[in-house]
Amino acid sequence: xxxxxxxxxxxxxxxxxxxxxxxxxxxxxxxxxxxxxxxxxxxxxxxxxxxxxxxxxxxxxxxxxxxx
Numbered sequence: 001x002x003x004x005x006x007x008x009x010x011x012x013x014x015x016x017x018x019x020x021x022x023x024x025x026x027x028x029x030x031x032x033x034x035x036x037x038x039x040x041x042x043x044x045x046x047x048x049x050x051x052x053x054x055x056x057x058x059x060x061x062x063x064x065x066x067x068x
Contacts, residue, residue, distance in 0.1 A: 002045050002066070003066050003068045004065055005063075005064045005066070008062045008063055008064035009042070009062060009064040010027075011042060013041055018061075025039075027056075028043065028060045030059070031058065032055060034050070036050040052067060
């Protein structure tokens with residue numbers, strides 16, 4: 001199961017707080033091969049879809065994701 005450390009996560013209140021990507025991110029959501037991650041006000045992982053491939057962990061430049 002992937003765990004999110006929201007204190008480290010750059011996606012807050014529906015926008016990226018660490019760059020000016022204009023929502024053209026290339027982070028955890030885009031790295032997920034099974035579309036188990038969504039962004040709303042915060043990043044959410046659907047653990048039923050997640051296959052624990054670790055692609056999102058590698059893509060997260062802030063180190064906000066970890067495998068539990």
